[in-house]
Amino acid sequence: MADDVDLAQSVAPEELSALDRMPMRDAEGDIRPEFVEAISHAVQVADTAFLKEIVGELHEADLGDLIEALDADERAPLIELTGTDFDFSALNEVDDTVREELLEELEPETVAEGVRELDSDDAVELLEGVDEEVQDEILEKLPLSERVALERSLTYPENSAGRRMQTEFIAVPPDWNVGQVIDYMRETPDLPDRFYEIYSVGADQRWQGAVSLDALLRARRPVLLADLIDEDRRRVSVLDDQEEVARMFGKYNLVAAPVVDTDDRLVGVITIDDVVDVIEEEADEDLKALGGVTSDEELSDNFWTIAKGRFTWLLINLATAFIASSVLGLFEDQLQQMVALAVLAPIVASQGGNAATQTMTVAVRALATRQLNPNNAMRIVIREGLVGLINGLAFAVITGIAAYAWFRTPGLGIVIGLAMICNLIAGALGGILIPMVLERVKADPAVASGTFVTTVTDVVGFFAFLGIATLWFGLK
Amino acid sequence: MADDVDLAQSVAPEELSALDRMPMRDAEGDIRPEFVEAISHAVQVADTAFLKEIVGELHEADLGDLIEALDADERAPLIELTGTDFDFSALNEVDDTVREELLEELEPETVAEGVRELDSDDAVELLEGVDEEVQDEILEKLPLSERVALERSLTYPENSAGRRMQTEFIAVPPDWNVGQVIDYMRETPDLPDRFYEIYSVGADQRWQGAVSLDALLRARRPVLLADLIDEDRRRVSVLDDQEEVARMFGKYNLVAAPVVDTDDRLVGVITIDDVVDVIEEEADEDLKALGGVTSDEELSDNFWTIAKGRFTWLLINLATAFIASSVLGLFEDQLQQMVALAVLAPIVASQGGNAATQTMTVAVRALATRQLNPNNAMRIVIREGLVGLINGLAFAVITGIAAYAWFRTPGLGIVIGLAMICNLIAGALGGILIPMVLERVKADPAVASGTFVTTVTDVVGFFAFLGIATLWFGLK
Structure with a gap:
């Protein structure tokens, strides 16, 4: 700087x-x-x-x-x-x-x-x-x-606007003029530390409108406050979720917003610095949730607290890993007959897992920013399916050639290629549908998506590859 | 709302x-x-x-x-x-x-x-x-x-403060008083659309200080501007990176900051609404990079553009998946002798991969917010190693019992348990050291970390499990 x-x-x-x-x-x-x-x-x-x-x-x-x-x-x-x-x-x-x-x-x-x-x-x-x-x-x-x-x-509930607002603000009657407001500010010693707009309130503290300080400074003293009120100005309810509030600030470029109670009485103001904290917190939470870390883990925690916190997700992952492996277990005899299958199966699973993670990341972020919504959901799902199909075809060819070159077994390339197509489509659809379903049932799409999505691709990957191999090579 | x-x-x-x-x-x-x-x-x-x-x-x-x-x-x-x-x-x-x-x-x-x-x-x-x-x-x-x-x-370079600033601002001489400033604003028709502070500039446009509008409104007309200047106020250089600027806004709760050129002349102002966009963009980029998606992928892109964009990371993943599988390939004979090893090996790899992802997520975020820095790096690395050890021990016991219960092979539980400990420690250290090394060589730690970190755990997982199994069971 x-x-x-x-x-x-x-x-x-x-x-x-x-x-x-x-x-x-x-x-x-x-x-x-x-x-x-x-x-x-x-x-x-x-x-x-x-x-x-x-x-x-x-x-x-x-x-x-x-x-x-x-x-x-x-x-x-x-x-x-x-x-x-x-x-x-x-x-x-x-x-x-x-x-x-x-x-x-x-x-x-x-x-x-x-x-x-x-x-x-x-x-x-x-x-x-x-x-x-x-x-x-x-x-x-x-x-x-x-x-x-x-x-x-x-x-007020945790993470609500009521918790984030400050109750110090400047409210004046709407029939004051600019001169009166300026004099009031010069004469009142106990003003809020920082402020960006003043509010006009009627009888009963009911909110009437906001005037930004620059509008006040541009106007001459006799101008009525009511004439300066910004019609576009939005207000927040005490019970609104902080994430909603942050989205509104970001969208409409606000620096402050009045907070009203359920009777539309002005009770506080939320300022942009609090909103910036909320935006950073939410980004933090999404990122951590996708990485399988609880959102309250902090850099200052000791190793014991952290190990305990991460244990749960690892335990869930272990359970899903056993489920995926149990699919391998179903094909024990085939694996014994053709050990190349055991060597190659993780490649199909891994590639599907990666494609699914890509889709899921985009889906989780788009849901968080509300870019993905009922209006475009169907279009996005179809698009992801097509992406899966195209990359499935591309990697079917690449992996098929590589697998044949490695093991020199005729047909192995075709088998792994077909499995790759199945799994990349499954990954794409799992990657978008699982977060969407979680959102629909009011669960956080960032939490849980990762583990479940890769379970889908592990299971489909192993099953498709070994199943097709069993049929193709006539394994018993 | x-x-x-x-x-x-x-x-x-x-x-x-x-x-x-x-x-x-x-x-x-x-x-x-x-x-x-x-x-x-x-x-x-x-x-x-x-x-x-x-x-x-x-x-x-x-x-x-x-x-x-x-x-x-x-x-x-x-x-x-x-x-x-x-x-x-x-x-x-x-x-x-x-x-x-x-x-x-x-x-x-x-x-x-x-x-x-x-x-x-x-x-x-x-x-x-x-x-x-x-x-x-x-x-x-x-x-x-x-x-x-x-x-x-x-x-100005892309992502620099010079690109983000607006060149409309209010600058007045430092020897003006409050009354003169207010009169100037009332008489000048062509003021910026929105502003939150005014700047005092000396000869040659050199920046002298900032006065917030609320300070201006509290003061009486004869007060000199120079007396209202906020000493704490920070300024930005045109060449500063937008991410640095955003961090400064967040840290010091700014709504606007003056931008000066290399000769300390005031050339523009950056406002919080632009910074909010930067914060959201950067959060977006980190999330997408960790998920293996390029940062320019957008929800409105068509399936063809998206498929092409994601292809690169999938190709890299395929290469690393082949590397991991080549470790399995080294143990082909052992896998044939004991097919349970082929079934269980992905569990060790998956669990290590998950533990590594947890660590990596926290590390990438902490590096982005500069919470992880040279002062505490050693402490954090040691802590992650301990977390890996503790969860390694816990999952050694759980997985060992489960594996024995499944295959009823004496010793199999001990082998998988030992491999689990190795891999969770490797995952923890890989998860923190790889992002730190990428940061040190000025690469974005969010990009590339994911694939490389899970390659480490796949390779170590397969190698540790099959290597220990070979020794323990005396496989040839």
């Missing part, structure tokens, strides 16, 4: 900040080990002044990275030592595992103090991850009004 | 817009087939008035969806019929394949007319996808100043 390059200006050393003297990151943007060591040392000798200076200068995101880079037993002391200088929103930048451990270790008073400084959405995000017990302990230490607001937000 | 629910208010029918009378989407948000048919009919009978009304009301994103939903031969006529009422930014919302076809079909005059109405970043996005020849034809039709600006943007 360009902002890292030209720090070297002629500044007297005493004017340099702690971070200028000791930069956090190297040229690649990775954290310098010397930096972490210096902080770690300062924590050990309780050099509060130095720590406060550093912590005060760091952006919350960098502070989060620092927390993760420290040893686990130095994290809580750093926060306790820097107290109110520590920005608790940094804790939303670290892995869940790290955050939970930390919040349980810290004094509830320290956490409550930190939570009070946060925007409501950051506070909810921080609290929703911890045990109910710890959560209650922290909430108890908060002033009544803040506690009630947070508790209400926490009653 | 809440905005779809209560359209039914008491409005006289003649006041209803075309979209109110005939909504585009159903309750699920999918496009109604009746809507597409009505448009399609209007295109055929050239009902220009109706089409202009609809096209004028639709958001660009919805207009893009409509284009995709129409038959290929109705798309260009719709645009030609609606002319200047058609918002060309809708073309950035459709698949590349659809867009390219359309732009080649439309009259260059129509396209040039449409491009003139676009923000510079949208214009660049539209033009960068088409053939050089068509591009030149369109550029020729533009006024000189716009042509020069677009041509300059197109000289």
Whole structure:
């Protein structure tokens, strides 16, 4: 990034900040080990002044990275030592595992103090991850009004807009003019930290419309707010799923959206930074699910937690591998008569598995982005079937020639070629239909698709190859 | 979304817009087939008035969806019929394949007319996808100043910040006060369509700092701009990779960032909506690469294009499958003596492949988000090795018992168990080391990892199982 390059200006050393003297990151943007060591040392000798200076200068995101880079037993002391200088929103930048451990270790008073400084959405995000017990302990230490607001937000379902919204926003009557709004903002000390639009609300807090700040700044003071309202502007319901909200932001290029309750009263606002987190989370989840990893696995987890988490999918895979092998078992006698079949069978299965994975990947992604929908489903299924057929024919020829060249058995090339065609069509159809069925029954198409799809191609591959071979060579 | 629910208010029918009378989407948000048919009919009978009304009301994103939903031969006529009422930014919302076809079909005059109405970043996005020849034809039709600006943007490398930025922004001298800035915005008719911050530039257009609109609105008129500059604000260089830019936006919660050239002159601004597109594109690419699909495959491609695109990875997979099977081939005699080995060998390979895929998925994602870096690489590799060992032990026991129960051959359980341990450790290490090596040699870790990683587990699985079996049972 360009902002890292030209720090070297002629500044007297005493004017340099702690971070200028000791930069956090190297040229690649990775954290310098010397930096972490210096902080770690300062924590050990309780050099509060130095720590406060550093912590005060760091952006919350960098502070989060620092927390993760420290040893686990130095994290809580750093926060306790820097107290109110520590920005608790940094804790939303670290892995869940790290955050939970930390919040349980810290004094509830320290956490409550930190939570009070946060925007409501950051506070909810921080609290929703911890045990109910710890959560209650922290909430108890908060002033009544803040506690009630947070508790209400926490009653909304997980992953809903209500959980993601911040309850700080600017709402004014629709009959105000631009001048009144600007004066109001200049005179009100307690505005939200960042905002991109203001809302007009009628009686009963009912939402009327949104005006973006640039529209406000272009207009002259006497212009009525009602005239600036963006008709295209969309709103979100507290109960909407965060994924739906993210899709709307992406589609209509929003930076903020008002959140209304079931009576259309304005209760909060969702901003693009939260949506970016949601988009990244969802992409993460899809990728992990396709790879057979649970979505809560994190890089900071220890090997034992990870091994346990991955065990389930491996166990399911083992069961399906036994099913596939049992098909081989059915043909034990034929395999004994012609061992080339045992050597070649995994090739048919593997090629089908790969073709199926290709189709499945595209299907899962298209379902997630709603590009694949009832309007085009039939067309896509037919298309995938054709793709399977074409590549099946191509690989029938290639594999057939290679197999004949290897074993010099007349007919073996034809047998494996026919099996290849069957399995690539089966893979293509399995790859699209299994995710579509999972979506239809409201299961996540990314989860489970992988293992089941390759089971289909293993079973069909073994069965087609050995079955055709049995017939062709007249094996008993 | 809440905005779809209560359209039914008491409005006289003649006041209803075309979209109110005939909504585009159903309750699920999918496009109604009746809507597409009505448009399609209007295109055929050239009902220009109706089409202009609809096209004028639709958001660009919805207009893009409509284009995709129409038959290929109705798309260009719709645009030609609606002319200047058609918002060309809708073309950035459709698949590349659809867009390219359309732009080649439309009259260059129509396209040039449409491009003139676009923000510079949208214009660049539209033009960068088409053939050089068509591009030149369109550029020729533009006024000189716009042509020069677009041509300059197109000289920046693909996927760079220079390609993504818009060149419309607000820059004022740092010695202005808030009042002057607000007056300037009220008096200047030709401001950018949307903006979130204004920039302060010194002599020579050199960038000095950014002020967010909310900071501007909170401050009183005499306050100097220089006092409002956000010290934390980061800037981007034209040559920065878009992925780096997206990471910075996500990390520091930005909605806009100034883009400077190599002399630190302000030349453009990147906004969060472009970044959201980048984040989605990159997630898409990673997912597709892991699934063995090229990143330019799109849902609108025909089966022939897709089959060709997927052929390469399938061919590579076939080659690696033959390598794995050649290991089986080495043990032909042993397989003939003990056919149970042929039946069970794929289980060892499959289980290793799955464990490796789990590790690889996490590694690829962690590398993409830079969570996995030189600071923690060693720790993560050791951890994955331990995960492989633990699950290897667990599945050695389970598979060993199952294999013995199936074939009742003493020792077979121990042999498959030992092979399982070897292969799960090999899979874990291959799953993390292969992506890391690819990253080190500047190759995309998502591409190629999958096939190579499962080749490792196929080869190790077959070799370990049959090798140990040969020794244990004294096969020749």
